[in-house]
Amino acid sequence: MSDQQPRSQTILVVGGGISGVTAALEAAEAGYETVLLEAGPSLGGRVAQLNRYFPKLCHPTCGLEINYQRIRKNPRVKVFTMAQVDGVSGERGNYSVTVKTSPRYVNANCTACGACAEASETKVADPFDYGLGETTAAHLPHEMAFPMRYVIDPSVIGTPEAQKIKDACKYDAIDLEETEQTFDLQVGAIVWATGWRPYDPANLTNYNHASLPDVVNNVEMERLAAHDGPTGGRITRPSDGTEAKRVAMIQCAGSRDLNHLPYCSRICCLASMKHAAYVREQYADAQVDIYYIDIRAHDKLEAFYNKLKVDPQVSWIKSKPSAIEAGPDGRPVVKGENTITREIYAAPYDLVVLATGMEPSVAGEHLPVNTGQDEYSFVVPAQPAEEGVAAAGVASGPLDVSMSTQSATAAALKAIQAVAGPAR
Amino acid sequence: MTTTSPQATRKYDLGFARWVYENVDGGDRLALCMQCGTCSGSCPVGTQMDYGPRKLFMMIRAGMKDAVLSSNTLWNCVSCYNCVVRCPRQVPVTYILHDLAVVAVREGYKEAVESDNARFSAAFNFSAERYGRTDERIVTGKFYFSEGLSAGFKKGMDNMKIAWNMVKTKRMPLGLPHKIKGKGELKTILDKAREIEERHKGGGKGN
Ligand SMILES: Cc1cc2nc3c(=O)[nH]c(=O)nc-3n(C[C@H](O)[C@H](O)[C@H](O)COP(=O)(O)OP(=O)(O)OC[C@H]3O[C@@H](n4cnc5c(N)ncnc54)[C@H](O)[C@@H]3O)c2cc1C
Ligand code: SF4
Ligand code: SF4
Numbered sequence: 171m172s173d174q175q176p177r178s179q180t181i182l183v184v185g186g187g188i189s190g191v192t193a194a195l196e197a198a199e200a201g202y203e204t205v206l207l208e209a210g211p212s213l214g215g216r217v218a219q220l221n222r223y224f225p226k227l228c229h230p231t232c233g234l235e236i237n238y239q240r241i242r243k244n245p246r247v248k249v250f251t252m253a254q255v256d257g258v259s260g261e262r263g264n265y266s267v268t269v270k271t272s273p274r275y276v277n278a279n280c281t282a283c284g285a286c287a288e289a290s291e292t293k294v295a296d297p298f299d300y301g302l303g304e305t306t307a308a309h310l311p312h313e314m315a316f317p318m319r320y321v322i323d324p325s326v327i328g329t330p331e332a333q334k335i336k337d338a339c340k341y342d343a344i345d346l347e348e349t350e351q352t353f354d355l356q357v358g359a360i361v362w363a364t365g366w367r368p369y370d371p372a373n374l375t376n377y378n379h380a381s382l383p384d385v386v387n388n389v390e391m392e393r394l395a396a397h398d399g400p401t402g403g404r405i406t407r408p409s410d411g412t413e414a415k416r417v418a419m420i421q422c423a424g425s426r427d428l429n430h431l432p433y434c435s436r437i438c439c440l441a442s443m444k445h446a447a448y449v450r451e452q453y454a455d456a457q458v459d460i461y462y463i464d465i466r467a468h469d470k471l472e473a474f475y476n477k478l479k480v481d482p483q484v485s486w487i488k489s490k491p492s493a494i495e496a497g498p499d500g501r502p503v504v505k506g507e508n509t510i511t512r513e514i515y516a517a518p519y520d521l522v523v524l525a526t527g528m529e530p531s532v533a534g535e536h537l538p539v540n541t542g543q544d545e546y547s548f549v550v551p552a553q554p555a556e557e558g559v560a561a562a563g564v565a566s567g568p569l570d571v572s573m574s575t576q577s578a579t580a581a582a583l584k585a586i587q588a589v590a591g592p593a594r
Numbered sequence: 595m596t597t598t599s600p601q602a603t604r605k606y607d608l609g610f611a612r613w614v615y616e617n618v619d620g621g622d623r624l625a626l627c628m629q630c631g632t633c634s635g636s637c638p639v640g641t642q643m644d645y646g647p648r649k650l651f652m653m654i655r656a657g658m659k660d661a662v663l664s665s666n667t668l669w670n671c672v673s674c675y676n677c678v679v680r681c682p683r684q685v686p687v688t689y690i691l692h693d694l695a696v697v698a699v700r701e702g703y704k705e706a707v708e709s710d711n712a713r714f715s716a717a718f719n720f721s722a723e724r725y726g727r728t729d730e731r732i733v734t735g736k737f738y739f740s741e742g743l744s745a746g747f748k749k750g751m752d753n754m755k756i757a758w759n760m761v762k763t764k765r766m767p768l769g770l771p772h773k774i775k776g777k778g779e780l781k782t783i784l785d786k787a788r789e790i791e792e793r794h795k796g797g798g799k800g801n
Contacts, residue, residue: 507646
């Protein structure tokens with residue numbers, strides 16, 4: 171590229187989780203135009219689905235709300251939800267990006283009054299609750315949605331119910347004719363912040379997640395504990411709704427395993443300790459057993475571990491369980507060898523939580539940008555400053571929220587260097 | 595396998611572990627074992643083993659050669675491969691146990707040489723090599739008498755009823771043992787197997 175050619179200084183951020191939001195804001199607050207694309211109906215990503223987050227156990231609202239304020243105040247950030255990248259061409263300083271949006275069927279007139287949801291009868295599995303609960307076809311993505319706007323599930327479009335939903339809206343916010351759209355953007359640099367998905371517990375056949383209702387994974391546990399989740403925040407057994415007081419956490423469920431995710435997902439030990447704290451807060455007589463290979467509470471997070479270790483109702487069992495099976499009363503039974511005592515155990519529980527790891531959301535996909543991916547599909551830009559592509563947050567490796575925001579800030583700086591640096 | 599496996603001569607002696615890593619089938623992956631316990635927990639006969647695979651592997655690292663090679667863990671494995679499919683480090687536990695059993699017999703460990711499995715294997719091989727098939731009468735006879743004349747006789751008498759019932763239902767023949775047709779080919783196969791084993795003994799790997 172020569173100096174004469176037009177250079178765009180706009181920075182595109184793909185993925186509106188905590189990392190993408192942070193990268194977009196850091197770049198915008200440094201004076202750069204940014205465009206933030208989110209595939210789902212709301213920003214916030216997986217953090218919005220947590221009940222609370224370690225190390226301080228604050229509610230995700232606080233962290234997210236501060237960032238939403240920053241977005242509202244900053245005219246340099248343009249947010250598109252229901253939007254994904256369809257194709258990219260060009261090079262640093264001169265990318266042409268095709269964006270594809272899916273219909274939300276609800277426009278900016280929406281005041282989030284909820285009349286459409288009241289008119290909606292069809293129930294759909296709530297993706298926000300990982301399918302543990304149901305919601306109406308017309309629904310708010312979640313309590314802290316940004317934009318605070320309803321969305322209509324495509325399954326009812328074309329039915330009389332859709333018309334009923336439309337008629338219920340007093341603000342003319344419902345557009346049943348909305349279709350998939352594409353548009354082009356000219357940008358100078360791209361930050362990839364597409365985050366992660368939970369490793370599929372169906373692959374762990376010996377843990378019977380699919381067939382035993384009281385075996386859940388750790389993201390489901392977050393929803394079981396959340397006040398806006400399917401149980402209103404009471405940690406109960408999905409099978410019969412009774413209190414879950416004998417609870418097992420199974421660490422490395424699919425992580426550090428050459429048959430599954432070979433790497434350590436880094437956050438699951440802390441997530442399980444947090445889950446133990448949720449249970450202990452709710453039930454004075456609860457007993458939580460944490461099955462682990464070794465506990466990885468790095469840096470300052472060790473304080474959390476030390477605090478939990480003194481709780482006599484939390485036990486630490488050094489063992490990777492070999493199987494989880496249904497007991498005679500239908501309760502899940504965790505089986506294995508305690509590697510300290512060499513005892514072969516079979517212990518029944520009310521609830522078993524699989525600490526499944528984080529796998530890049532783009533695993534198995536070919537990215538439309540010119541960048542590298544490591545053997546696990548995490549995005550590793552080959553030469554970010556030259557290519558104009560950077561990666562942020564869990565898209566780049568298994569990170570917690572604070573590490574994700576650090577990586578997002580670093581990615582914003584790399585993107586700025588790419589658009590503001592000398593032309594090649 | 596060139597040498598006899600080494601004994602520990604001092605504390606924290608890795609000599610035996612290294613020898614196992616280099617000489618035992620699958621031993622190279624043993625170095626990756628992270629002591630998670632999945633193997634011992636998955637084992638259907640885990641409660642019948644003195645140590646179980648995980649602990650046995652730790653004992654190898656600790657240089658406890660005598661305890662390892664006289665352990666019943668080597669003999670009680672039923673080759674179900676539960677541990678192998680579940681091991682997060684893809685350690686071929688079953689192969690390692692079986693090859694350690696071979697080492698234990700070769701090095702003359704009493705518990706190994708006198709184990710039921712070792713004596714049964716010898717009886718099985720005897721019949722298989724001679725006739726190309728396992729003749730129940732030869733295998734059981736060889737096996738029973740491997741404990742001595744009177745013990746063999748007693749065992750034989752104890753099982754007479756079963757034997758007769760098998761004869762009556764044509765599960766066991768009465769005449770001379772049948773040889774298979776292609777005994778020459780079998781010999782070629784077995785000779786080749788011996789040749790491969792010799793090569794392994796020479797330190798070489800692979801087939
Ligand atoms: C059970 C569990 C508990 C946890 N608890 C904590 C905790 O207490 N404290 C803590 O610090 N960390 C915790 N973590 C880790 C935390 O969830 C992550 O650090 C955080 O989600 C990373 O944010 P992110 O923006 O990188 O990714 P994500 O949260 O995954 O966000 C990515 C966003 O990108 C969007 N997206 C994906 N693909 C595309 C695409 N192609 N186009 C457009 N958009 C796309 C997604 O819809 C999503 O909104 C926990 C993790 C787990 C598994
Ligand atoms: S399952 Fe594999 S890694 Fe775990 S203790 Fe057994 S051999 Fe070692
Ligand atoms: S293969 Fe052997 S050691 Fe492994 S689980 Fe089966 S019986 Fe146990």
